[in-house]
Amino acid sequence: MSRILLNKDNLFYNLELISKKATSKDKVAVVLKDNAYGHGIIEVAKLSKEFGIKKAVVKSVEDAKKIKDYFPYILILAPNDFNNYSHTFHIALNTLENIEKIPQNSNVHIKIDTGMHRNGIAIDDIEEAILGLSKRKVNITGVFTHHKGADELSTSFFFQKELFSKAKYKVKEVCEKLFLPIPAFHSCNSSALFREKNFEELNEDFARVGIATYGYLEDDLPFDFPKLKPVMSLWASKMATRELKKAQSVGYGGKFTANENMIVSTYDIGYGDGFLRLNENHNYTTPKGFRVLGRVSMDNLSINSDEKEVCLFDDVRELAKIHNTITYEITCSLKESIKREIV
Known part of the structure; x- marks a missing residue:
């Protein structure tokens, strides 16, 4: 019978490098979408918990339910329903249209479109989004964006970083005006994390690390990427x-x-x-x-x-x-x- 073997030592080696770059295990969210990039969502969840990772990122509510016993903090990137959620689940707001669908007391991460033009709200719509969510008594627990070319030699990486800096400033301004807690900020995927010379200076709360967890990064470009181990x-x-x-x-x-x-x-x-x-x-x-x-x-x-x-x-x-x-x-x-x- 065909089978897939997952090398625990290699996974832990990768997670150790990732954690050091992010400054701690608490600042790492392991991405488990699409069956953990084919590796097995339950298997990788168990190992990640054993290593000490406390945050996970998945695509759907169904996936979040599969791993709810392994992580106290789970971000759902593409929720396909808007029912009541576990207090450990945080759902992504990808469009203003979904504000009216989100149940009261849900935890929400607002996605900002900084140039990928796929999902997320415009920077100019941040205040409208925060006001709308507040009226529905929703907990705004995070604000994030996604890089479209952190693994490429292009200016888009720096352009999106600058736009997200403006978005963070706007979010803080609105939250302070409304006496709301400042949410967690996160923008780095695998390549973006390792392109940052000093993650601590970025002043973000965690990085969402997918493909690097499993042992791969683009290594044919002049970036100072580490040699990871395929899992x-x-x-x-x-x-x-x-x-x-x-x-x-x-x-x-x-x-x-x-x-x-x-x-x-x-x-x-x-x-x-x-x-x-x-x-x-x-x-x-x-x-x-x-x-x-x-x-x-x-x-x-x-x-x-x-x-x-x-x-x-x-x-x-x-x-x-x-x-x-x-x-x-x-x-x-x-x-x-x-x-x-x-x-």
Whole structure:
């Protein structure tokens, strides 16, 4: 049976580097959306709690309920209903239109659009948002934004930082005028956190760290990013073995043809499980040096091995290059039905 192994030591190594950069564990919110980037939301929640992380970020209320016993503080980025919430849940306000839907006494983080133009309210609408939420007796517990290009060499990172500074000033001004508590501020994702020379000087309350938790950051740019350790490895079990004769082909379209007699086995994972279909024009070699032969099928693939179990990857960067995508997409594509194990 195929399985995903999660390396506890590597996760703790990454969280230690992240916590030091953020100045403490209390200033780290681990992002667990989309099944913890494919790693397993329950498994990563348990380990994060064991490490000492107290804040988590998820996409939905359903996900927040899954991990409510592991964290005293959970931010929900895209709430899809507006019923009563646990006192430990904090929901994102992504548009002024949702103010009237939020139940009394809810904890709310106002999202500010500083240039991504996806979700969030304009800086000019901050006072209207705070007044509207106050009238509904909602607790404004946070204000945040999201960087669109912290992992790129562009001016957008500095432009958004400046806009969020203006937003923070405006929020403080309005809250003081209305005798409201100053909410928590947060803007840094993984790349933004490590681009900051001194997180303490940013004067924010925590960072939302996603992909760095799992061992990846863009490392081909001239930033002083640390070398993180990938947490996930993917393993497949053998289904059948045969000798492929010289000139015989294997798989759909016969895209791999043997140059000599060779041992070939099929293994129990395919694109139906989220291991993306390889372009036969690219060679992919497993960490142990085996080759994936021809096309990946829906439920299995072929490898020049007869081992009972094969590690398909322990670092997804090479696969991301082959698929012309990002590491996130490779890990997030893996289905929840694959068993996750902590090692």
